[in-house]
Amino acid sequence: MLLLWLPAGLVAASLLVPVIYLFVRAASGSAGLAGVVLRPENLGVLANSLALAVAAAACSAAIALPLAWLTVRTDLPLRRMWTVLTALPLVIPSYIGAYLMVSTIGPRGLLQGWLEPLGVERLPSIYGFPGALAVLTFLSYPYTLLSVRASLLGMDPALEEASRSLGWSAWQTFWKVTFPQMRPGLAAGSLLVALYALRDFGAVAIMRYNSFTRVIYVQYQSLIDRSAAAGLALVLVAVTVGMIWLERRTQRAHRMYSSGSFKRPPAILPLGPWTLPATLFCAFVVLVSLVIPGANLVYWLVRGLAAGEQIGAHWDETFNSLAVSAGAAVMIVIAALPISVLSVRQPGRLSGLMERAAYIGFALPGVVIALSLVFFGANYAPAIYQTIPLLIFAYLVLFMPQATGAVQASLSQVHPNLEEAGRSLGRSPLDVFRRVTLPIVRPGLLSGAAIVFLTAMKELPATLILSPIGFGTLATSVWGAVNGVFFARAAVPALLLIVVSSLPMAILVLRRDL
């Protein structure tokens, strides 16, 4: 296990780079620092952010749990297609999702335009909390979905069979045996959704929801007092630490382990008369989160082309996006392994601290992470500044908990006895790791890699600031075009983003890996 502590420690230490930067910035602070950070109004907006985070986590779970169950444990027709489609909304940037939602079902959007002949002058306002909640839920539920799926796939059917044979009904079996095994995946995914909602800039701005990030945004945009902006970001870090602590406290201590025959595929339940409602449910989720935004993008494209706008091919950006996202997915999952394994197999203060360090980067806005790496890169490591390795490191800081959460959830399903048995039979720790631990965490590794890949595809602020000059991705193309009011030109990379991201997902699903 010593072999794991060193890399784990290194990775965890590097994840603290942005926090160090924030302290340095805040410390250089002016008299105004305390005044900005300790404003009484900040409490109100902080409460707004927390309310949104909790609500988004709850609503995402409500969508993700049935979807995970339906696609893994039932005989739902076209399961693999639904698996790919329901995971894809993760690739849509939140500001684009919010923009498209306003454009489609806003008070004077496309839908209202179609209904105008029927006398509908204005649709009810979607702005504020409902709109922000809807956008964040439908775009981030895949975090929970993919984590719970990994848990379900790693479950041992023998436990349920034993429970049924001992006399419990199907319902009791679900609540007492199945659901507790889904809990780690559910908790990991829900925490990601909550933190994502906490640090989102784009959707809350468009939906006019006064969240804490708006306060940070105003400070960063004004460029007047960078120490105040850093101070506010540190408040966000503190809130994140609080949320993680709370989440850990609600985790029950008992674990459900398989008895060793975990290679059997999960038991499939026939849906019977429930097939149609289940299919409609999946279709509804995909319609709202994927089809409607996609259709709106096609509308932009057609409208622009009809007015004579020029659009370009985006082969360079497509290749760049795919390469850097796939590369990041692989490296982040590898980097996440030591920390995750240690936190599950050797739980304690140190491993727990390292695991929690991973979440801090995720809760900070991308621009903060990017500026921290600019500070360190330009001044202390110019050789790697504005190169791909530094960009991937930025992604590591941003997306690490997505990988660690998934791996932990997988690993916690299997009893440590298996690895101990391996050791007692004479294998070296490395051998045991390679031949026992790694195969166990495979579902978690792959779902973690999938999540990191999808979120890296849409990442914007760190890419704009840290990528080599001239290195464009599909996400930066979309942003640049929307910024200059070239909607048709934005539609092409946006549609490509969705379609191209589905390919690796489809491959993994078709190979029955995911």
Add this chain to the structure above:
Amino acid sequence: MKAFRWLIFFTLLFALTACSPGSDEPVVLYSGRSESLVAPIIEQFTEETGIQVEVRYGGTAEMAATILEEGANSPADLFWAQDPGGLGAVAAEGLFADLPAGLLDRVPANFRSPEGTWIGISGRARVVVYNTDMVSPGELPDDIQGFTDPAWSGRLGWAPTNGSFQVMVTAMRQFWGEDATRTWLEGILANDVVVYDNNTAIVAAVGAGEVEAGFVNHYYLYRFLAEQGESFPARNDFLPSGGPGSLVMVAGAGLLGSSDNQENALAFLDFLLGATAQTFFAEETFEYPVIAGVALPPELPALNALTSPEIDLADLDDLAGTIELLQSTGALP
């Protein structure tokens, strides 16, 4: 795990190719202006002079913050900002080099930094964009103060986080004084003004009829007309009476003191202030040229000379006061 090996191979290959150094002495430009808008004129510079320009595109505030964090180690030669706030922040840290007098003299005094650290490249006017189906031109007041009238209740939109808006409020504070500006802000807030994230969102909303009028920069409308055709039901009102409500401000650029390619960078600035580039701004991006003698396209009305008060728009201390005022009136969180 064969797929893994291929993935790692491609990643490494890719990383190596992306790490390779660039060609000889290109000008490195950090641009807060959108690629779709300015890439053509940058390419034209390269065609005419043979000097390569490498551009990092981003938001003005993000690019300025990046330069501030990089400090003296910045790889950038030039910073081209969308609004003066970003330029002021970089100038305040002393990171800009002084521009040659010959360059500075080509634009009017209020379109450049009084200390000679940055220069305006193209002009934008504050206007009121209004929905032509819902608002008749006769209804529109001559001055921006007129919008505090209760008749405009529930019909207005603004973007208080936008840099240009904040510069306009700074100009109001300098022109009208603190109290009158506070009165105006409170009056607009009392009219239940709708808050948008940026100018684009306001023009889109006005066109859709979500609000009836909004305070924006003039050139956004023309992009919407190009995307959606002349039937897009919105037009600009340039507020004939002048004053800070129709402020003309500039998108400008500065040369970084840490640049080791100053000659080529200055050549680029020189090109941007020449007739070719200024005509490009007038005809393609619908912005106002900053040099004399460039013909305006028919869509752009000539600017009233009175509408550009002589104030240093990039004065950061002043911007801090604006943010404070906006927060205390509740316009900003």
